[in-house]
Amino acid sequence: MVENSNSSEWRTVGHEIVIGALTNHIMSGRLRHAYLFSGPPSIGKSTLATDFAKAICCTDNLGIPCGVCRPCRLISASKHPDVVEINPNTSGKSIMRERLSVDDIRSAIYRFTLNPVELNRRVAIINNFETASKLASDAILKTLEEPPGETIFIISTDNAASLAETILSRCVVFRLNPIPFTVVEKALINSWGANDQKARFLARISGGRIGWAIRLLSDDKTLEDRSTKLIELINLLSLSRVGRFAYADKLRKDRQQAVKTLALWEGWWRDVMISSTGANSPEISNVDYKTEIHFIAEQLDTTKIANTLLAIRKTQKDLQKNANARLALEVLMLQIPTVSSLS
Ligand SMILES: [Zn+2]
Known part of the structure; x- marks a missing residue:
């Protein structure tokens, strides 16, 4: 059987071209300060962000996540001291909403001013950036304008159109598309144990949104x-x-x-x-x-x-x-x- 070269440790399903470009950035020493993954919900953007963080920090230095070294394992468990992940919190009494909190972002930015503990750089993963308040967004923009030390930001958003041009212009932007049905179907069978019939049905109704297909399968x-x-x-x-x-x-x-x-x-x-x-x-x-x-x-x-x-x-x-x-x-x-x- 011919394995897709170097792809086995990426937990991301699909998005091969983007993965290829990211590996290339790492291996050619052209890593930039900020990356933005934009695309519809549940197509694997935050999984890709975590994979990319691992690939950057992996001790194998091959531009891919080995999945077993200390940085790879700690990042998987959200426990690496030099990698911070910020997600929206649910708040609101009468009207529920999920937001990236300015406090979470400020405390992460503060950590970036300190020296890294284990690596020679820090990595920040910020998911669902479209939910950032104006204050939170301004705090990130200020940091992107004057990045503290060797920090790499990996930002994902369901809606790049909602972001300020000043933020977009400071990021390497990758626009991600829904994954082909057949790729979702295969992943549901091979990685999530779905039977053929269910995998085919869920892949189709998910419209290529792998994260949603997995939720449909398990719940x-x-x-x-x-x-x-x-x-x-x-x-x-x-x-x-x-x-x-x-x-x-x-x-x-x-x-x-x-x-x-x-x-x-x-x-x-x-x-x-x-x-x-x-x-x-x-x-x-x-x-x-x-x-x-x-x-x-x-x-x-x-x-x-x-x-x-x-x-x-x-x-x-x-x-x-x-x-x-x-x-x-x-x-x-x-x-x-x-x-x-x-x-
Ligand atoms: Zn590794």
């Missing part, structure tokens, strides 16, 4: 949630404005959940578009809702479907940019077309 509730949300989406099409606004009000109470719901909607409407444009098109991803998707595609013209997709994408961006959630969702509700009930 039946995630699959039920998806069904609930898709049925709500279908019902919404025949609801009046009052019913739609009531739904918007429910969604706005948890901004992160709203963003995830809209990601599901986007995949759904992409399927409606595929179905509408007819033959010779790629297969739809929500295969278990084929009948409903075809029905809706038949009721609407392509322009209306395209406009709905655009409206959903714009709302996703607005929510990530911390726009007024109620307003953004109500505007979206008015842009979603009306289709008479399926039943």
Whole structure:
């Protein structure tokens, strides 16, 4: 069997071109101060960030994570003294939201001013940067402008468009795409023990978002949630404005959940578009809702479907940019077309 060269210790699934470029940066001594991985949720950005940190710090010095040396193991366990990982915290009483806290970022920045303990540099992994408050974002920008010592920042975000140009311009930006269905399917079988049939189904409905496919595999509730949300989406099409606004009000109470719901909607409407444009098109991803998707595609013209997709994408961006959630969702509700009930 021919193994994919040097890829066996990367836990990241797919993204081979980006991995190749990162290895190249390490091996050619061209490491930069800041990297940004941007792309849709759950496609493996934070796994890639951790893998990259390991590859940088690995004692093998081959530009890949060996997975067994002390730095590789400590980074895997989030316990390396010179590698700090910052994730958003959930907060909020009436409206739940996940945010990168300015305190977490400031305490990490303080640590960067001290000498590294074990390595000759420090690495900071910052996930979901789109959730950073203005204060947190400014603190990072200031640090990127004057990086303390030998520090490398590895930042990931679901939405590069929400980041200030001043931050983007200081990072090497890699835009990541969803992973091909077949790659997700193979990973679910080989690394997560899924049977062939389940792997094929989950890979397809995940739309190439490996992290979500793994959650669907390990947690039946995630699959039920998806069904609930898709049925709500279908019902919404025949609801009046009052019913739609009531739904918007429910969604706005948890901004992160709203963003995830809209990601599901986007995949759904992409399927409606595929179905509408007819033959010779790629297969739809929500295969278990084929009948409903075809029905809706038949009721609407392509322009209306395209406009709905655009409206959903714009709302996703607005929510990530911390726009007024109620307003953004109500505007979206008015842009979603009306289709008479399926039943
Ligand atoms: Zn190693």
